[in-house]
Amino acid sequence: MAITKKPTKPAQDATAAAADAFISGAPDAAAATPEAPRRVRKGRKVQITLTIAEPLLDRVDELAGQIGQSRAAVINLAVMQMLQSGLRIEGEER
Numbered sequence: 374m375a376i377t378k379k380p381t382k383p384a385q386d387a388t389a390a391a392a393d394a395f396i397s398g399a400p401d402a403a404a405a406t407p408e409a410p411r412r413v414r415k416g417r418k419v420q421i422t423l424t425i426a427e428p429l430l431d432r433v434d435e436l437a438g439q440i441g442q443s444r445a446a447v448i449n450l451a452v453m454q455m456l457q458s459g460l461r462i463e464g465e466e467r
Contacts, residue, residue, distance in 0.1 A: 423448070 413420040
């Protein structure tokens with residue numbers, strides 16, 4: 374008969390973590406607090422995703438070509454002007 378080692382018990386932390394994961398997976402478990410959205414930084418700027426209609430994008434690209442700027446630069450300029458001068462929506466100025 375061979376001598377074998379006594380099996381080790383799993384650490385209490387691993388058991389507790391497994392139990393917490395099982396409980397949080399239940400359909401009636403409390404919802405976890407949502408994390409803040411992750412941001413991709415490019416120097417001092419933050420990268421965003423923008424959805425824009427194709428005809429509007431064509432006009433932005435045309436203007437960018439005329440003034441020798443990138444598409445992103447034209448969009449940044451437009452946002453800066455809107456914030457400084459205000460925004461007009463359906464006759465109302467904001």
